[in-house]
Amino acid sequence: MSPQPQAAVGAPLSRVDGRLKVTGEARYAAEFDVDGAVHAVIVDASVGSGRITSIDTRAAEKHPGVLRVIHHRNAPKLPYRDNAGSNNPPGRRLRVFQDDRVLFHGQPVAVVVATTLEAAQHGASLVKVRYDAGQPSTDLHEADPGEPTRYARGDAEAGLRSSAVRLDLTYQLARNHHNPMEPHATTARWDGDRLTVWDKTQWVMGTRDELAAVFDLPADAVRVINPFVGGGFGSGLRCWPHTVVAAVAARVTGRPVKLVLTRRQMYFGTGFRPSYAYRLRLGSDRGGRLRAAVHDIDAETSSYETFTEAVMVAGQMLYSMPNVSQEYRQVPLDVNTPIWMRGPGLASASFAIESAMDELAHELGIDPIELRRRNEPSEDESNGLPWSTRRLSECYTVGAREFGWDRRNPEPRSTREGDWLIGLGMAAGVYDPGRFPAQARVRLDADGTAVVEAATSDMGPGTYTSQTQVAANALGLTMRTVTFRLGDSLYPPTSPHGGSATMASVGTAVVDACNKVRRQAIALAVGDEESPLYGVDADDVVVRGGRLHVQGDPARGETYRSLLARNDRSHLEGDGDYPGPGSTERHSYHAYNATFAEVAVDATLGLVRVRRMLGVYDAGRVISPKLADSQAIGGIVGGIGTALLEHTVTDHRDGRIVNAGLADYLVPVNADVPEVRAIYLDGEDNAGNALGVKGLGEVVQVGVAAAIGNAVFNATGRRVRQLPITAEALL
Template sequence: MSVSFIGKPVTRVDGRAKVTGTARYAADFNQPGQLYAVIVSATVGLGRVTEVASTEVERMPGVVAVITHRNAQKLPYLPHKGVIDPAVGERLHVLQDDRVQFYGQPVAIVVADNLDHAERAAAALRITYVAKRPIVDHADQTMERIAPKSADGSRGDADAAVTQAPVMIDETYEIARENHNPMEPHATIAAWSGDRLTLWSKSQYLVNEQAEIAAVFGLPVDNVEVICPFIGGAFGTSLRTWPHVTLAALAARQTGRAVKLVLTRKQMFFTTGHRPRTLQRIALGATPDGKLTGVIHEGTGETSRYEQFTEALTAVTAYLYSCPNVRTQYRLAQLDTSTPNHMRGPGEASGIFALESAMDELSYKLGVDPIELRRRNEPRRDEAENKPFSSRSLMQCYELGSERFGWARRTPEPRSMRDGRLLIGMGAATATYPAYHAPASARVRLLADGLAEVEAAASDMGPGTYTSMTQVAAEFLGLQQEQVRFRLGRSHFPQTPSHGGSWTMASVGSAIRAACVEAQAQAARRAVADPDSPIFAASVDDLEWSEGRLRRRGEASGGLSYQDIVARTGAPVEAEGSAQRDPEAAELYSMHSFGAVFAEVAIDPDVGTIRIRRIVGAYGIGRVVNPLLARSQCTGGMIGGMGMAMMERTVLDRRDGRPVNAHMADYLMPVNLDIPKLEALFVDEVDPHVNPLGVKGLGEIALVGTAPAIANAVFHATGKRVRSLPIHIEDVLTA
């Protein structure tokens, strides 16, 4: 009987390596005779470097080089834009001129024989600037707003529909700037061998980092290799190739030795991206019975002056609910800051906070249960693209989640539920994220010892990629999981997309499936061509693979194993496979994941302290490859949403753009004592259109609906509507 591995709650195959410390992260690949580099960051927010007092620093113990724009190698910076890079603008050309475009920009790098010497010398380096006052706040009247290409959309006449609606909501919402703060800081070790460069570098997108650094240094792409077998969390911060990677390679080339560069926690607030601060307006028009007649969603996100970072801030509004009149508008505020970057649930997480808060406000104004309001506006098709959904289980998610959460016990009036003296609130919100897919490739190698090696240039920042891909390979090869060795984290492996956007399993998993099928086809052709084989000269069409053995159709026993076939021919079977979305399916269907998130809060009415007691999420994500990993993904996303709702905020000093809380004492995130009971449920959803595996992706959607569910629960508990994140104690205190 065939054993299925997809759908099983398998524990992590890399778990032992991680808990025993044998898993090697970027900074662990120390090289013989390596040097240590420390970045010197600009202390002004805008201006020019006029003087670098490096003479005395160069004489300090252990210092090998002080590299600035005055002595740095001039790099070609050939054109390159990966799918993750902003389409408009040009990336920072580090140490190529004297300009300072934002606070914390690298203006020098000190290289020494050990880290202590490098840090002491970097601290002693004195740099003089001609400074200007930067614009770092949306509220600055001199700030320029620009419209990205294809930023706006509309159907019907939303403005007239909202104005003329019997019931209307028109409010503004704000979300603070957030910084990624994974456990593992950014790190790169660079080593040259002639004109070939090896980078041991924290990266969620190895092939893009390979191509980017090759373009920066004017090298053939094959001359650069990026190695990253493990990532200690990322959440999007390692999708792009940031200046420190170039600096490590530059320092290694100029000194002729391998160089190790690890960013400090403070430096990770400067140059490695952030979730942009956003300002949004939502206007809803509805009939007295709750049918939406008009929706307006206007949003502004921040970007740097040298690049235009865009995200899907208003995209969800176009398709989430049924409405004949919808208008969306997206603008960018050009500021003197570094370029923002994708952060878990990018765009959707921010945009849905505003939309779902407004829907909650509308439900109270109408006197309709928040879930019932969403049910009354459930669309039958994607009204933005005028095509059916490949699958849409939103209402099933609400049914499953509300039953588990106990929504029926909720009393609708604000401030009506108590636990002793504490105010209790219950809130709900919708989650959604596109079911993305990108072209990917993988390689399968069947060995004489009965093992199968599987390779792909993917990454694993923590969701369990090693494990889930092993399950997919075992499933389609018919082997036990112990017989599969999945390898990732090297740019010369078969090409894959970025490890982000919830498309790794859909893309790489489908490619592994294709490679397994091709490996079986090659093995079968070998077997029938072998005169000593028991199936010599048989028609391949008359054969089938079952439990890793090749048999004539209808036979229940016997047959040839992969090991038998390889041993007979004396060479491994090696095959590559690729996968991409069926273009016809993409044209016919709108493909998204959906979910419903429920949150309960307890608030002290006297001092305003807010405690999240529990969160329940129910999700329709197609096929679930590993429920254990999936639940872990969901709870991690919920915790990220808690941070977004209650804690995370990067504050910039308007005088110079300095992040005033660029450390873990004042940049608050949820810790163990903050974590409530978290539950994740999955709707049994079958979607044959999204990809051969039927998976939709999970990493992003798990964060998307959490913050609005919490904010809606806070309103239910207090009667105070908070439209700005994170929510503070003073926001809920009674006046």
């Protein structure tokens, strides 16, 4: 079959939903006006561990406008069926208002429902809860870890003993919170035994299935709607307790209920990137060839669920070495359960691994890029599979040239501009993009327009736009004649919107559906005696701008509109499917980057300023360059936050998060963001999926913190192994 013209994919197009967002017409979870809706405010536990001994709700219930106060003594008992398929980690998930136990500071212990938000807020302040409090365990370094997950090849301890150069390094990574602009919110309404929720989520199907499990409903009795997400970064990848609270409140009161978490409540009402203690012992010969690595990794999780992420992947395959040993231990604490955050696992591991590679390069007197080149593997040594594509060496070459790496003085603290010490650093990054089953549906109408539907989300990467681009190409339509719909569990099911999986998974399903409809139209035309295409080989027909024509003979053809009208067809319809990568992988499939940073450090005050950054990406086919730049800038800015600013502080006396708000939890602002540039290597990765994409949204943050830390060392000669890198650490 002749290839379709590629008019939309690869074009730097503006967001199709941009006007809706800048004019305020895009509606987010808390902005849906549901008739008769009342407001709910959660009462949070003020202790970090223990039991509730009494709840005094009398003053709250007397307050004007308050309808109900719901807590464990009067709430309905909920079935909470097992539901491992909705991103719930192993363990026993939090069951709201089902018993008197307090598992972490901030746990929902009651909810006040009132006719106005103000009445609900004041009513919540009037609820008096007494506890039999225990001493919570919230310090990663003081608690006992669980049984480790292990990986080994060769004999790492023997390899270390025989190495000419050995490093023993421990890195500490602070807990990070997502802090999206849009707070988490849910509006819930019951119609008999059917539940509809408007919810901030990155997976409407997962939220649907979790609510069905909690309330013991058939899946089709729950509908989840979420057309827009105001940022997520992973925080919306599972259904959180407040969503269940909203549904409980709606059932008890018989009214639709709107519940919006405050910024403070988001620090314990949703998840976070867990803190890590990462010890890495590294051995090499004098030429810099790695002989062995031993990774000992401790990460926080909750006492009631065991959260894990892909923190072990990079240590197994990023560099060639015969001997590797890893132990990854979850440390159960009296905290709420963590969740994936941009570049999950790999962004954390990269700080340790890429900092250690820089330390080894300095120890050996080898350029950091050259050291990485000397340890470039020819295959994935964790499984013996060939790479689908791996162009990391090319990322190094392009990045070094474009960043001016040759101007770097390898001697730390040797470059100065007045009071500022100047340093350059770099790091490699890898991410294993997700590929999950997904479905899509397309309808081509008689007027020559098309509607495409899939139950995915758009938390900011531009799903509306990029999926419209792939659909427009596959159907041979212009962008303005294609409408993509998402964010509704009534649409064909898709995977979670995260893990760089959406384009590979949903995009492939969209292309499959659109190809089926285009082929239906072509078959209709070549079999229609009145069509100019009658009798033409179907494989020789392409579609451009809504017009079917013979490849190489644009004059011979007709439009979708004329074809469907003549055949008295109101529409053509097709369902698309992406089954996932299959049970047996034939290639190792990853996205890569090389990230470069230049920093200036005040020699007296220790203040760090990032002056410029460059990311070079091996991410397969780039569907939308404009959206790609947005992703790269966002990921680099997030990495600056991790490197220099972000740190969730817990008071270990009672488990309270001290800096639960944007006044005290620091994130990068415009003044912190330098000149940022992104370069994407041309090419496709067709071993991974039919679109040739790898995904970009996660890999752009991997390695950023390490690149900045390495630049700080080059500037100052001070190696900081704890994130964030603060001024006091450099004094």
